[in-house]
Amino acid sequence: VQLQASGGGLVQAGGFLRLSCAASGRIMSNSPVGWFRQAPGKEREFVATINGNGYMIYYADSVKGRFTISRDNAANTIYLQMNNLSPEDTAIYYCAAQFPGNVVASRQISDYVYWGQGTQVTVSS
Secondary structure (H helix, E strand, O other): OOEEEEOOEEEEOOOOEEEEEEEOHHHHHHOOEEEEEEOOOOOOEEEEEEOOOOOOEEEOOOOOOOEEEEEEHHHOEEEEEEOOOOHHHOEEEEEEEOOOOOOOOOOOHHHOOEEOOOEEEEEEO
């Protein structure tokens, strides 16, 4: 069971990035997958989540309208499109998955049992 996040980088305020999370097959087709982030000196926080069939999606208020989560089960990949980035979005972004078979996508960090290694997103002003 593995998750591999990629796509982070340095971008100017107002710019965009697309993060990808490559997941093993067992996770990909049956598990809700979420994105979380952790800024320096702060606790890890929820960003967005999507359930297995893609019909249940939730966002943190801070990213609603700017970020879009999606998944391609055939490609075993979950995406986070991030637009209109601000310096407040600077953090390490992690993808994580719940147990396979869970039908409800959760906003709670404690519900996620598989974690990727994180990818750094830095937004300059």
